[in-house]
Amino acid sequence: MTILTEVQHAVVATGLTKVYGQGDAAVHALRGIDVGFATGAFTAIMGPSGSGKSTLMHCLAGLDSVTGGTVTIGNTEITGLSDKQLTLLRRDRIGFVFQAFNLLPTLTAEQNIRLPLDIAGRQADQVLLDRVIETLGLGDRLGHRPSQLSGGQQQRVAVARALISKPQVIFADEPTGNLDSRSGAEVLSFLRRSVRELGQTIVMVTHDPGAASYADRVIFLRDGLLVTEVTSPTPQTVLDTLLKLEA
Amino acid sequence: MLRTTLAGLLAHKLRLLLTSLAITLGVGFIGGTFVLTDTIEVGFQQKFTADAEKVDVAVRSKEDDEIPAELLAKIRAVPGVTDAQGLLGGPAPLLGRNGKAVGNVPTTGISIATGTLARTTVTSGVGPTRPTDAILDENTAKTRQFAIGDTITVLDPEGGKHDFTLVGLFDVGVDQWLAYTGAVGFTAETAQRMTAAKGYREINIAGPNPESLRDAVAALTGPGYRVQTGTELADELARASNIEAGYFRLFLLIFGLIAMFVAALVIYNTFNILVAQRTREMALLRCIGATRTQVFGSIVIESVVVAVLSSALGLVVGLGLGAGALAVLGQLGAPMPTDAPISLKPLTIVVSLLVGMVVTVGAALFPARAATRVPPVAALRSQLEEPTFRAGLVRMIFAGLFLLAGAAVTAIGVTMENGDTALVAVVAGGAVTFLGVLVVSPVLMRPLAAVAGWLPRRLFGVPGRLAVDNSQRNPKRAATTTVALTIGVTLMTLISVVTSTTRESVQAQLDKQFPVDFIVTDQRGPEGSGLPSALAAALRQSPELGTVIETQLTTAKLNGQERVVMNLPSGPETRPTVTEGSFDALTPGTIAVGKQLASAKKLKLGDTVPLATTEAGTVNVRLTALFDEEDVDQAQAILPEADFKRYFGSPGAAAVYVSAKHGVATDVARRAVEAVALPYPTAQVASAAEIRGEFDEALDMVLMIFGGLLGLAVLISILGIANTLSLSVHERTHESALVRALGLTRGQLRGMLSLEALVLGLIGALIGVVLGTVFGWAAMKSMPIETTFTVPAGQILLLIALSGLAGVLAATLPARRAARASIVDALAAA
Ligand SMILES: Nc1ncnc2c1ncn2[C@@H]1O[C@H](COP(=O)(O)OP(=O)(O)OP(=O)(O)O)[C@@H](O)[C@H]1O
Numbered sequence A: 001m002t003i004l005t006e007v008q009h010a011v012v013a014t015g016l017t018k019v020y021g022q023g024d025a026a027v028h029a030l031r032g033i034d035v036g037f038a039t040g041a042f043t044a045i046m047g048p049s050g051s052g053k054s055t056l057m058h059c060l061a062g063l064d065s066v067t068g069g070t071v072t073i074g075n076t077e078i079t080g081l082s083d084k085q086l087t088l089l090r091r092d093r094i095g096f097v098f099q100a101f102n103l104l105p106t107l108t109a110e111q112n113i114r115l116p117l118d119i120a121g122r123q124a125d126q127v128l129l130d131r132v133i134e135t136l137g138l139g140d141r142l143g144h145r146p147s148q149l150s151g152g153q154q155q156r157v158a159v160a161r162a163l164i165s166k167p168q169v170i171f172a173d174e175p176t177g178n179l180d181s182r183s184g185a186e187v188l189s190f191l192r193r194s195v196r197e198l199g200q201t202i203v204m205v206t207h208d209p210g211a212a213s214y215a216d217r218v219i220f221l222r223d224g225l226l227v228t229e230v231t232s233p234t235p236q237t238v239l240d241t242l243l244k245l246e247a
Numbered sequence B: 001m002l003r004t005t006l007a008g009l010l011a012h013k014l015r016l017l018l019t020s021l022a023i024t025l026g027v028g029f030i031g032g033t034f035v036l037t038d039t040i041e042v043g044f045q046q047k048f049t050a051d052a053e054k055v056d057v058a059v060r061s062k063e064d065d066e067i068p069a070e071l072l073a074k075i076r077a078v079p080g081v082t083d084a085q086g087l088l089g090g091p092a093p094l095l096g097r098n099g100k101a102v103g104n105v106p107t108t109g110i111s112i113a114t115g116t117l118a119r120t121t122v123t124s125g126v127g128p129t130r131p132t133d134a135i136l137d138e139n140t141a142k143t144r145q146f147a148i149g150d151t152i153t154v155l156d157p158e159g160g161k162h163d164f165t166l167v168g169l170f171d172v173g174v175d176q177w178l179a180y181t182g183a184v185g186f187t188a189e190t191a192q193r194m195t196a197a198k199g200y201r202e203i204n205i206a207g208p209n210p211e212s213l214r215d216a217v218a219a220l221t222g223p224g225y226r227v228q229t230g231t232e233l234a235d236e237l238a239r240a241s242n243i244e245a246g247y248f249r250l251f252l253l254i255f256g257l258i259a260m261f262v263a264a265l266v267i268y269n270t271f272n273i274l275v276a277q278r279t280r281e282m283a284l285l286r287c288i289g290a291t292r293t294q295v296f297g298s299i300v301i302e303s304v305v306v307a308v309l310s311s312a313l314g315l316v317v318g319l320g321l322g323a324g325a326l327a328v329l330g331q332l333g334a335p336m337p338t339d340a341p342i343s344l345k346p347l348t349i350v351v352s353l354l355v356g357m358v359v360t361v362g363a364a365l366f367p368a369r370a371a372t373r374v375p376p377v378a379a380l381r382s383q384l385e386e387p388t389f390r391a392g393l394v395r396m397i398f399a400g401l402f403l404l405a406g407a408a409v410t411a412i413g414v415t416m417e418n419g420d421t422a423l424v425a426v427v428a429g430g431a432v433t434f435l436g437v438l439v440v441s442p443v444l445m446r447p448l449a450a451v452a453g454w455l456p457r458r459l460f461g462v463p464g465r466l467a468v469d470n471s472q473r474n475p476k477r478a479a480t481t482t483v484a485l486t487i488g489v490t491l492m493t494l495i496s497v498v499t500s501t502t503r504e505s506v507q508a509q510l511d512k513q514f515p516v517d518f519i520v521t522d523q524r525g526p527e528g529s530g531l532p533s534a535l536a537a538a539l540r541q542s543p544e545l546g547t548v549i550e551t552q553l554t555t556a557k558l559n560g561q562e563r564v565v566m567n568l569p570s571g572p573e574t575r576p577t578v579t580e581g582s583f584d585a586l587t588p589g590t591i592a593v594g595k596q597l598a599s600a601k602k603l604k605l606g607d608t609v610p611l612a613t614t615e616a617g618t619v620n621v622r623l624t625a626l627f628d629e630e631d632v633d634q635a636q637a638i639l640p641e642a643d644f645k646r647y648f649g650s651p652g653a654a655a656v657y658v659s660a661k662h663g664v665a666t667d668v669a670r671r672a673v674e675a676v677a678l679p680y681p682t683a684q685v686a687s688a689a690e691i692r693g694e695f696d697e698a699l700d701m702v703l704m705i706f707g708g709l710l711g712l713a714v715l716i717s718i719l720g721i722a723n724t725l726s727l728s729v730h731e732r733t734h735e736s737a738l739v740r741a742l743g744l745t746r747g748q749l750r751g752m753l754s755l756e757a758l759v760l761g762l763i764g765a766l767i768g769v770v771l772g773t774v775f776g777w778a779a780m781k782s783m784p785i786e787t788t789f790t791v792p793a794g795q796i797l798l799l800i801a802l803s804g805l806a807g808v809l810a811a812t813l814p815a816r817r818a819a820r821a822s823i824v825d826a827l828a829a830a
């Protein structure tokens, strides 16, 4: 914990609560979460189904409103921003990789990659673009449309898209959930390389202990609460912690 | 299975709402047309019955000749006749308070029957009894500001002024001619004197036992007359007006059918999209054992439910529309009965429901068949494929055949001799070509979207680009959506091309006919005694005026047939174009005739034809020139000026052409002309500009009526665009959420959908404008008049702009819904 105080945080949540519905039907998805995500680190969020992982990620990314507490990205407190401000924040400072349907079917792979920059009216960093495309092995696929790409290729395009705008943080919700283990491993190692080589901050939700082991740190949720965390995880330590949680 | 269908229907009720609205509007228009025309027919029947039943027997000439007065005397002597009166009528110009004859045509003078045979509805005051009494129709009295007790002045056939006391006002009822000219009623003797009618239009007879009376009178009159009982007369008049109401109905129904055709496209599209969206659902049903027939049936049942509900609603809307139209017509004072109780015949109900059902279910059959082709394995596929579209060979062959056939038939229509058949050929060619366009349209969508989207793509950044991409995504869907709009735009363009071409051609013709600033005419037309030569002489004296040219018209038998004959106008600029021979050769004893008349009667230069004159008996005249009839107002033959005097004396001038002296302002010159014409009650002064203006107004009216009636089809097609978009928005929920997550603002997302709709609207308009212009040209080519083809660029651009706007308007609701959706929910929905 001593190290935490010294490192820079890309995203910080304090006392974060989220309640769906009202009265008897109210579901307390997050019950007060304090967590920081270090800049330049790859953090995984794990927990049993229904523990609030997706909710936490949506709240952190400004996709969903919070019930209580604050979320700060960089120096900006995002809780309380208007929809328009949140949209611009997402556009300029956040990248996303979803589990599926990440790409617009009408655009080619390259157009999909450039999409966030185009929306913002920004020029792509050509050096970065070339490097990302080369590293992801997408060079010969740039002119293809999503329907002509495999699931793994589609996810790699999504990752490239998230990286290209050099966001402060990338949120990924089960990015490898729909992939076979080999394609999954490719995507994950690429995510890790982008943290190592580009200093990218990544927050990833996953069910898979193997996927979590690519991260620098794994935090565990249960019933809307942060219960524990593991640094420098291996598949085995993650699995053990999960088993302990579910017991 | 039925339960599943109904559950599905309820789940999609919002999506089907717009479709239902399309059918409801179409059915409503058709139902409303029937309600309107049926009610008018009932009204006519009531009026005629109320009117004609006042007489027991009526006698009319079969040939529309006048009935000689002697016959009336003989009829009066027939046993059983208690009363018999003759009805007559003719021009009797009423002078307004300014001393000039009112209106563009002379007021009609009529005799007012008295006693049991009185048919006229005197609404205030009394009927005429003394020779100095007169009554006016209510409308004329109101517009010309006459009240009971006033003295009114009416001209006799020689132009002499006679004063009458206005003793009453009457209602002209459903007599359209009297409503148009205005009417003044006198006693029978006075009417005879004022109109110079030589006989009667009709003889009305009262007496017991109409049938035997009819037979007795018929035995007297012989076969040249139609003798009917009052009831028979009422029935016949009602039948005649029903034929008119029938044409009116047919005219409106054409627009109703166009609207229904557009609605059919909208329905077809909606069900297609619904089936596409529910592919997985259908596949699941197939997986768990539903047969193809059951899947087919479920879609058909869905369409039947929609059809029944919306057709029934359409019928209600139709009742409202019919009643509303009647109220409006009544307010506008249309010369038709609008006060009969609203008539809803069983036939109206049957036709409206049937049309709604057949169109809806018929349009849903193809999508239903497509649904049966969904393989059960589709339920297991994770991501549905993007619809791919390739221009299949069969499609191209069919499109090619249709387009070729359409072009060929149109070309035949354009090149064949002008007339009805030519126009029919052009219409048929247009219909076939349209089918071809319908078939080929999916192929056109991508390139056209690229054209229509060129500017949005460059102007609006990513939203613009995505919008244009989306509009090209599903060419079949885009094609049906836009073709629906194309129909309205095509017809609007066609009408506007036709009217502007007519306008241009008529203006050119008017310029030729009235190459002067003013024209003074006799309100009574060629039958009148004309304008005295003193008028022209006075005009020549006026210092403000330059050229003054008189033309004289008369009717005379040329080669055995009644023709309008004119003297050769002195000013060369007022003479028509000579097509053969020359006016220089128009020496005494010769004549010039119109080229159309000459070709119809196979006359050629040098021929000698007999001309019956009033002053010189029948003379033989030699044909020395042919001229273009379209350059002159009415004349079919032209005589040398001196000959005209010799043959027909000096009838008054039919028209005096006047030009302002150089440098005199038009309004000053006009005041001068009017001052000179003031003592001549029937002399009407019109400027060439006014005549053009009147014509312009008439054409604008045509444009407006067609625009209004086509508006329904356009409205339905806009519903179609809205529907397609909202269904697409629904399909793309996830994509919308994705781009929102990536930083597209709500406004940009809304804008993106609006742009997509704009592109669709523009495509529809582009196709429509091209088709409308081509067929407008072809239609004018098939007309038996010479025309100067003009494209109303302003109107067409406006039409294109409005179509784009319509698209954007259609997008508002779907776009709002898309922009409001929560990103998280939408992401979860996938
Ligand atoms: N829109 C919503 N309305 C009501 N309850 C919700 C909503 N979204 C999530 N929940 C509830 O909030 C809790 C947390 O859900 P969340 O989706 O965050 O879980 P998760 O950890 O991502 O689960 P999984 O691993 O299955 O994806 C669950 O109990 C869920 O039922």
Ligand SMILES: [Mg+2]
Pocket (backbone or CB within 6 Å): A053, A054, A055
């Ligand atoms: Mg989740």
